[in-house]
Amino acid sequence: MGHHSTLKRSVIMLVLASGLLGSLIIGIAIGAVYIPPAEIGAILLSHVPVLGGRWATNRLPEHDIIIMTMRFPRVILAGLAGAGLALAGATFQGLFRNPMADPYVIGVSSGAALGAVVSIMIQTAWNIPMRYGIPVFAFVFAIVTIALVYNLARVGGKVPVMTLLLAGIAINSLLSAVESLCLFFSGEQLHQIVFWLMGGFSGAGWDYVFMFLPYGVIGTAIIFVFARELNALLLGEESAQHLGVEVERVKRYLLVAAALLTGACVSVSGMIAFVGLVIPHIVRMLFGSDHRILLPSVALIGAIFLLLADSLSRIIIAPSELPVGIITALVGGPFFILLLRRQKNALF
Amino acid sequence: MSIVLAKMNRIGVFLVIIWVAFSACGCNKGINSPLGESSVSASSQGYPLTITDDMGRQIILTAEPTRIVSLAPSNTEILYALGLGSKVVGNTNYCDYPEEAKQCYKVGGFEDPSLEKIVAVKPDLVLASNIHIPSLKVMEDAGLRVVVLNAKTLEGVLDNILLVGKSAGVEDRAEKLTQDLRSRVDTVSAKVGQVPAEQRPLVYYELWYEPYMSAGKDTLTAQLIRLAGGINMTDDNIEQYPKLSEEIIIKRNPAIMINSYGHGSGALITPEQVAARQGWSHLDFVKNNRIYTIEADLVSLAGPRIVDGLEAMAELLHPSLFK
Numbered sequence: 001m002g003h004h005s006t007l008k009r010s011v012i013m014l015v016l017a018s019g020l021l022g023s024l025i026i027g028i029a030i031g032a033v034y035i036p037p038a039e040i041g042a043i044l045l046s047h048v049p050v051l052g053g054r055w056a057t058n059r060l061p062e063h064d065i066i067i068m069t070m071r072f073p074r075v076i077l078a079g080l081a082g083a084g085l086a087l088a089g090a091t092f093q094g095l096f097r098n099p100m101a102d103p104y105v106i107g108v109s110s111g112a113a114l115g116a117v118v119s120i121m122i123q124t125a126w127n128i129p130m131r132y133g134i135p136v137f138a139f140v141f142a143i144v145t146i147a148l149v150y151n152l153a154r155v156g157g158k159v160p161v162m163t164l165l166l167a168g169i170a171i172n173s174l175l176s177a178v179e180s181l182c183l184f185f186s187g188e189q190l191h192q193i194v195f196w197l198m199g200g201f202s203g204a205g206w207d208y209v210f211m212f213l214p215y216g217v218i219g220t221a222i223i224f225v226f227a228r229e230l231n232a233l234l235l236g237e238e239s240a241q242h243l244g245v246e247v248e249r250v251k252r253y254l255l256v257a258a259a260l261l262t263g264a265c266v267s268v269s270g271m272i273a274f275v276g277l278v279i280p281h282i283v284r285m286l287f288g289s290d291h292r293i294l295l296p297s298v299a300l301i302g303a304i305f306l307l308l309a310d311s312l313s314r315i316i317i318a319p320s321e322l323p324v325g326i327i328t329a330l331v332g333g334p335f336f337i338l339l340l341r342r343q344k345n346a347l348f
Numbered sequence: 349m350s351i352v353l354a355k356m357n358r359i360g361v362f363l364v365i366i367w368v369a370f371s372a373c374g375c376n377k378g379i380n381s382p383l384g385e386s387s388v389s390a391s392s393q394g395y396p397l398t399i400t401d402d403m404g405r406q407i408i409l410t411a412e413p414t415r416i417v418s419l420a421p422s423n424t425e426i427l428y429a430l431g432l433g434s435k436v437v438g439n440t441n442y443c444d445y446p447e448e449a450k451q452c453y454k455v456g457g458f459e460d461p462s463l464e465k466i467v468a469v470k471p472d473l474v475l476a477s478n479i480h481i482p483s484l485k486v487m488e489d490a491g492l493r494v495v496v497l498n499a500k501t502l503e504g505v506l507d508n509i510l511l512v513g514k515s516a517g518v519e520d521r522a523e524k525l526t527q528d529l530r531s532r533v534d535t536v537s538a539k540v541g542q543v544p545a546e547q548r549p550l551v552y553y554e555l556w557y558e559p560y561m562s563a564g565k566d567t568l569t570a571q572l573i574r575l576a577g578g579i580n581m582t583d584d585n586i587e588q589y590p591k592l593s594e595e596i597i598i599k600r601n602p603a604i605m606i607n608s609y610g611h612g613s614g615a616l617i618t619p620e621q622v623a624a625r626q627g628w629s630h631l632d633f634v635k636n637n638r639i640y641t642i643e644a645d646l647v648s649l650a651g652p653r654i655v656d657g658l659e660a661m662a663e664l665l666h667p668s669l670f671k
Contacts, residue, residue: 032462066464069490184587191479195459202460205486321460 009293016300020079023307027075028067030311032319035063043067073206078310078324079303080209081201081269082279084216084261086302089276090283090295091223091258094230095251096150096159099339102277103142103262106164107171109273111145112138112259112266114179117193121186135215139263145171146259157237199270199325201310208268219260220299222253227291230254234289272325274332275302281339399515402498402508403478409493412517413473419461422505423475423497424449425651426512430521437469445645445653463487473515499650501571502658506530509652529655533575536662539669540577549603549665551578552633555644557617560592568654569647576662578604598627604665605633608644616641640664 028044029037043059046052047068085103092101092108103109119137122128152167153159183190201208229250232240237247265272279302280294287293306324309331313324397409417438418424424443427436433448438455453469456462459479466474467490474487478498487494495515499505506526513522551573555561562582563569567589573580581602582590609616619639623629633639642664646657663670 031464032456033464033468062467062470065490066467069486070463070467073486190588191459192482196482203463203483203486205483205489207485207489319462319465320456321462 005290005293012287012293012297013300016297016304019304020300020307023304023311024075024079027078027307027311028071030314031066031071032314032321033063033066035066039063040067044072069205073209074201074204074310075307077204077209077212077268078201078307080212080216081265081272082275082302082304082306082309083299084212084219084265084302085272085275085306086279086298087220087223087295088258088261088265090280090291090298091230091254091261092276093280094233094291095254095258096153096164097234097236098159098161098164099281100161100165100277100336101159102274103258103265104271104273104275105277105336106146106149106168107175108142108146108149108259108262109266109271110172110175110179112142112263113197113271114175114182115139115141115263116267117179117182117186117197120193121182132211135211135264135267137263138267139215139260142259142263142266143256145175146255150255196270198323199272199328200313200321200323201269202321204268212264212268215260215264219257219264222257223261224295226250226254226257227295230291230295231289270323270325272306273329274336275306275328277339278328278332278335279305281335394517397515399495399511401495401511402504403481403496405496407493407495409473409515411472413471413493413515415469415471415473416516417455417466417469417471417474418443419455419466419475419480420458420477420497421445421645422499422650423477423512425649425653426497426509427475427516429525429652430509430513430516430518432512432516432518435516437471438466463490466492475512497650500566500568502533502568502575502654505568505650505652505654508650525652529652532655533658536658537575540575540662540666543577543666543669548577548579550581550600551604551606551665552581552597552600552602553606553608553647554617555589555608560594560597561589562592563648564588564590567648568650572647572654572658572661573606573665575658576665578661578665594627598631601632603632603636603638605631605639606647606661606664607639607641608647609641610644 029040035043039059040063043064044067046059046064088108089102092103092106093099095101103112115137116134118141119134149164149167149171150159152170153164155163183193186193229240229245232243232245233247233250235243241247280298283294283297283301287297306328309327310324313322313327316322316327393412395409395411399407399409401407414435415437416427416432416435418427418436419440421440421443424436424439425445427433428446428449433446436449436452438453439449440456440458440461441454442458443449443452443454453465455465455469461480463483463486466487472493474492474494476484476487476494476496478496480487480494480496484494484496495511497508497511499508506529509526509529510519510522513519513525553562553569553573555563555569562585563580564585564587565580565583570580570583581597581600582592605622607617607619607622619637619641622639623634628634642657642660646653646660648657
């Protein structure tokens with residue numbers, strides 16, 4: 001097994017990495033202002049340290065600014081958020097052994113969004129500049145939400161699809177009510193917050209990337225470290241325990257990691273639905289459910305998916321932009337219904 | 349609800365823009381302009397200049413701005429009123445006054461302008477509003493000089509006119525304009541000031557009709573109603589733009605209704621339609637025919653036309669004083 005699967009793994013990673021590179025290129029090539037591909041290439045190459053000098057000519061300074069301060073950080077951020085949401089989804093699904101688990105469906109995204117809204121309101125109410133604190137609030141609210149949902153949904157040692165969805169609906173509606181209440185009192189910030197909640201990357205720059213990175217990196221690292229344990233958990237908590245996995249401790253780490261990722265994603269891009277649901281499923285269909293392959297593939301395909309969705313959002317009603325959340329929901333909604341149909345026999 | 353409606357309305361606006369873009373491609377003067385970075389050297393007396401915007405940010409202007417982008421209709425109106433229209437190289441789809449502003453290169457919507465298009469027209473000054481705060485950092489990273497204007501009072505509007513005038517090297521014009529505006533405000537105040545408190549009419553301002561919405565205490569509109577010698581019916585509401593129950597309107601029975609028009613897809617509601625609303629026939633403003641209509645921009649946009657709005661409002665509230 002060993003040799004064969006290593007080869008398979010390398011091939012998969014190579015293919016996905018090229019796919020990611022391709023979607024990054026598409027993302028950088030598309031925008032409100034047309035810049036010829038050759039010029040984009042020259043701009044990017046001119047920023048390569050040492051060697052870049054020879055491409056420094058033949059480019060308009062304003063095009064350089066557009067590429068380097070707007071499109072580049074934007075595609076990086078879309079990729080990071082896509083990877084983050086998909087990884088969070090894969091983790092929740094593995095942990096709960098439940099195919100419907102997704103940060104959006106089970107209310108964690110709503111929790112994170114409420115945290116972000118609260119922190120934005122605090123910032124303006126007391127005029128405290130703490131932009132980089134938004135993910136912390138989002139994370140804390142996400143973790144409280146996931147604790148609530150988990151405890152509500154758990155029946156014995158298991159988290160059945162039914163109770164998880166119901167708990168998700170209950171918490172989601174409670175959170176959105178609180179959020180509406182906050183918006184009600186937010187006065188002139190209302191527009192700003194509502195626009196951000198719709199989900200998307202327009203107006204994002206390097207500051208958003210830096211805001212995401214620390215939380216995203218820690219969350220991802222924890223999840224990757226526990227890939228084997230996630231595999232063991234697929235056999236059931238008792239079996240995992242027999243295999244020497246400290247189930248409760250692992251679960252706590254993984255929940256914190258998934259909440260961190262969700263909080264970071266929501267803080268920089270608002271509510272983007274279904275990435276965490278769709279991507280892990282597609283990957284499982286393609287490559288099976290060994291988390292050592294699943295997790296990196298999920299991250300890469302999640303990044304590719306959101307990058308392409310974001311590119312589409314920029315051209316579909318050009319010169320204006322569609323919030324990318326609409327596109328992911330249009331793709332994810334039918335997928336969710338399909339999964340639900342397949343689950344029906346198991347449920348009733 | 350109204351947000352959803354506004355968004356749907358925007359899609360209509362988008363389609364119109366696409367159509368305009370395709371049918372009139374030659375109008376993008378901003379992008380094709382021969383003005384390069386070499387054109388910075390205008391009359392640069394008094395520069396570099398440090399100004400402080402409505403967010404308390406300090407912005408250093410190294411030379412007199414020659415290429416200005418406006419990201420809000422109110423900013424656009426200030427620029428044109430100061431005779432700076434020819435320097436505006438970009439504004440938003442919502443900038444429709446004065447007429448020339450419609451012909452200007454559009455960088456996108458009010459809340460979602462395209463940052464790329466802003467950079468592409470190479471502005472040396474960008475006048476933003478508080479709605480653009482989330483993108484401030486990127487715009488600064490892109491080397492843009494962004495001034496945030498966010499007037500919440502009439503006084504704030506006058507300050508903004510002075511600030512824009514100072515930034516763009518037309519301080520004298522701005523002084524003149526604000527003095528004129530101020531004296532017009534004073535004229536209104538002098539007339540209305542004699543009106544004793546008990547004769548000040550209770551005013552219902554209808555911002556929107558589905559649901560009924562009005563203007564809360566801290567809005568320009570509410571300030572205008574007070575300055576025009578009226579009492580704003582919704583001054584005790586905590587929200588900026590409170591949604592109202594019909595019962596409140598019936599209960600308070602205001603003496604005057606000011607009906608606004610010109611919000612996106614909002615239809616113009618006629619006094620007859622208001623009178624025909626169920627249960628409204630007993631209201632004083634219906635019985636006494638005191639339903640008036642004012643263009644929304646005059647009483648809500650933080651530009652120089654706000655004083656037109658004040659004068660119109662005062663005349664409607666106290667016609668006998670303005671004969």
